[in-house]
Amino acid sequence: MPGRNHKKISTALNQQPLADFKVGVDNVIFSVDTTQNRLLVLLVMRQQEPFLNSWSLPGTLVREGESLEDAAYRIMAEKIRVKNLYLEQLYTFGGPNRDPREASDSYAVRYLSVSYFALVRFEEAELIADGVTGIAWYPVKQVPQLAFDHNEILAYGHRRLRNKLEYSPVAFEVLPETFTLNDLYQLYTTVLGENFADYSNFRARLLKLGFLCDTGIKVSRGAGRPASLYKFDAEAFAPLKDKPLVFI
Amino acid sequence: MPGRNHKKISTALNQQPLADFKVGVDNVIFSVDTTQNRLLVLLVMRQQEPFLNSWSLPGTLVREGESLEDAAYRIMAEKIRVKNLYLEQLYTFGGPNRDPREASDSYAVRYLSVSYFALVRFEEAELIADGVTGIAWYPVKQVPQLAFDHNEILAYGHRRLRNKLEYSPVAFEVLPETFTLNDLYQLYTTVLGENFADYSNFRARLLKLGFLCDTGIKVSRGAGRPASLYKFDAEAFAPLKDKPLVFI
Numbered sequence: 001m002p003g004r005n006h007k008k009i010s011t012a013l014n015q016q017p018l019a020d021f022k023v024g025v026d027n028v029i030f031s032v033d034t035t036q037n038r039l040l041v042l043l044v045m046r047q048q049e050p051f052l053n054s055w056s057l058p059g060t061l062v063r064e065g066e067s068l069e070d071a072a073y074r075i076m077a078e079k080i081r082v083k084n085l086y087l088e089q090l091y092t093f094g095g096p097n098r099d100p101r102e103a104s105d106s107y108a109v110r111y112l113s114v115s116y117f118a119l120v121r122f123e124e125a126e127l128i129a130d131g132v133t134g135i136a137w138y139p140v141k142q143v144p145q146l147a148f149d150h151n152e153i154l155a156y157g158h159r160r161l162r163n164k165l166e167y168s169p170v171a172f173e174v175l176p177e178t179f180t181l182n183d184l185y186q187l188y189t190t191v192l193g194e195n196f197a198d199y200s201n202f203r204a205r206l207l208k209l210g211f212l213c214d215t216g217i218k219v220s221r222g223a224g225r226p227a228s229l230y231k232f233d234a235e236a237f238a239p240l241k242d243k244p245l246v247f248i
Numbered sequence: 249m250p251g252r253n254h255k256k257i258s259t260a261l262n263q264q265p266l267a268d269f270k271v272g273v274d275n276v277i278f279s280v281d282t283t284q285n286r287l288l289v290l291l292v293m294r295q296q297e298p299f300l301n302s303w304s305l306p307g308t309l310v311r312e313g314e315s316l317e318d319a320a321y322r323i324m325a326e327k328i329r330v331k332n333l334y335l336e337q338l339y340t341f342g343g344p345n346r347d348p349r350e351a352s353d354s355y356a357v358r359y360l361s362v363s364y365f366a367l368v369r370f371e372e373a374e375l376i377a378d379g380v381t382g383i384a385w386y387p388v389k390q391v392p393q394l395a396f397d398h399n400e401i402l403a404y405g406h407r408r409l410r411n412k413l414e415y416s417p418v419a420f421e422v423l424p425e426t427f428t429l430n431d432l433y434q435l436y437t438t439v440l441g442e443n444f445a446d447y448s449n450f451r452a453r454l455l456k457l458g459f460l461c462d463t464g465i466k467v468s469r470g471a472g473r474p475a476s477l478y479k480f481d482a483e484a485f486a487p488l489k490d491k492p493l494v495f496i
Contacts, residue, residue, distance in 0.1 A: 016311035021269040023342065023360060063264035064356065067343040092340040092362050094271065095315040108312065112271060112360075114340050166492035167415065244414035246492040 021094075024113045025072045026059035026150065028090060028157030029080065031122040031137060032174050034183060037190045038139045040122065041154060043146070044079065045134030050100045051147030055138070057154065059113070072116040079135060081126040086173075090115040091156050098149050115153045117160055121174055165191050166248055169211070172232035178215055180227040181206065188248060197248050205248065211237040269342075272361045273320045274307035274398065276338060276405030277328070279370040279385060280422050282431060285438045286387045287409075288370065289402060291394070292327065293382030298348045299395030303386070305402065307361070320364040327383060329374040334421075338363040339404050346397050363401045365408055369422055413439050414496055417459070420480035426463055428475040429454065436496060445496050453496065459485040 029042040043055040060075040062068060072087050092114045096102065099111035127135050140158065145151065164170045171187055181203050188196060206212055213233040218226035277290040291303040308323040310316060320335050340362045347359035375383050388406060393399065412418045419435055429451050436444060454460055461481040466474035
């Protein structure tokens with residue numbers, strides 16, 4: 001809150017020289033292994049200092065003539081092959097001293113990170129191992145200490161993912177084309193944690209929204225009764241697209 | 249979508265030198281004049297090239313040792329005095345050629361803008377005219393061509409404001425402490441446009457959510473029946489805080 005002290009700092013800062021920046025993009029790429037009900041994030045092992053051999057989010061520094069988004073897609077294309085890739089901007093982390101290169105560099109260049117968010121279908125995503133760097137789908141619950149402030153960026157991305165599941169039909173981009181209501185419930189449980197809603201409430205709410213279409217096909221899995229396969233009906237959803245809506 | 253062409257561009261860009269950046273913050277500060285039902289945005293007239301004498305969002309360039317957020321608060325504190333100032337990060341605009349200084353500067357430094365969003369109570373906000381720069385609350389519907397890509401940033405901020413009104417209790421930060429349900433409806437109409445919901449549905453929905461508390465006081469305005477004054481009950485809202493919720 002800007003009080004007297006804040007104003008004093010402000011005035012002093014007005015006389016400081018402008019900071020020089022390099023700008024990085026870091027991608028938080030999630031996937032859900034629906035067979036094992038695990039939420040995964042894509043990590044790569046750093047091949048250079050700082051944080052040599054630490055796991056990190058896949059990232060790169062922006063080149064001359066390159067937009068932020070192009071840089072984000074460039075690093076994706078180097079790490080993963082996937083259909084229908086969709087990235088959205090997440091947040092920009094830019095405090096001083098977030099990167100150890102700032103201290104050692106005599107020009108005192110600062111490193112800012114613009115983070116991007118993606119959610120891809122686990123079965124369709126093919127990791128590109130370049131023979132040198134480590135690359136892995138890590139269960140979010142078991143992510144180790146990452147390079148830089150990447151644990152913080154990951155936590156921010158996880159919050160965005162939860163929000164998107166609550167307020168948008170993003171789940172249907174991750175599930176196979178046909179799915180049981182239990183598959184859908186498991187996906188929500190995997191991302192939001194247990195007890196976000198009981199199954200019968202969840203089921204009733206989703207069916208009432210009117211964009212899940214029963215294909216008439218039934219599948220048997222394990223001991224229970226055969227379950228109906230549903231499809232997401234994009235046409236039925238269209239009129240709801242711009243309305244505020246809660247999915248759970 | 250990364251196809252063959254995208255890959256080719258990517259590889260070429262990998263050999264490009266890193267871009268150098270200055271980083272600006274630009275604030276989209278909204279207010280609602282509830283007496284006239286107008287949504288307002290704070291604009292300042294630029295005192296220097298480029299875009300000398302153009303209206304722009306209040307902004308500044310980040311100094312050495314300064315965080316992005318501190319820069320955003322610094323420029324706010326120079327332009328406006330307000331209680332309970334709350335800023336949140338909006339989006340980062342960083343494509344090449346978004347700033348004409350990039351072309352004329354022989355070092356080809358790029359200018360990136362991290363935008364911040366604020367909503368302040370119109371009655372409490374005091375503009376700081378420094379005797380030189382123009383500063384004004386502009387009705388959003390009448391905003392002229394702004395400097396740089398600031399019209400685009402404003403449009404993004406407007407979308408965020410609409411979302412916040414739909415999904416969060418931000419309205420109660422803008423209204424006076426006590427208000428009629430019609431005041432609340434007018435605020436929503438001012439931001440979301442007419443016909444977002446009819447008054448009786450809106451009223452029923454908000455009362456059902458259970459965090460509006462009737463003060464027992466009635467006010468007469470104009471010809472109609474006296475209307476009840478309500479308060480936002482933060483305690484009743486607390487259990488809903490982390491639940492996905494739609495306000496309209």
